[in-house]
Amino acid sequence: MQEYQYPLDLDWSTSEMVVVMKMWEVLEAANEEGVQVADFLQAYQKFKQVVPAIGEERRLGREFEKSSGYSLYHTVKAVKEQGTGRFKMSGETKKGRKK
16 A cells, blocks of 8 residues: 555544544555455444535545545445445546546
8 A cells, every 4th residue: 555645634533533544544445455345334434423524525535536546436436336245446447546
């Protein structure tokens, strides 16, 4: 995994920052080496507890995509469509990915 600037809000508590950082790590893994669908969805569910507003989720997702090339939206969509098992973003599903 490469190192990216993780978008965080300095108003969050340390535990909330850890939850959001875990989401970015799992998002990276889903795009680079693959993850279990259940693990990804669990991280996303916890992320949504910290970031419940869709506008803030989109803003953070765009910031992360700008630095990493990995789309939170497209990855979440693809994971939910798969539903179970091991997941890795394929070239065809990386619509939001910048080359």
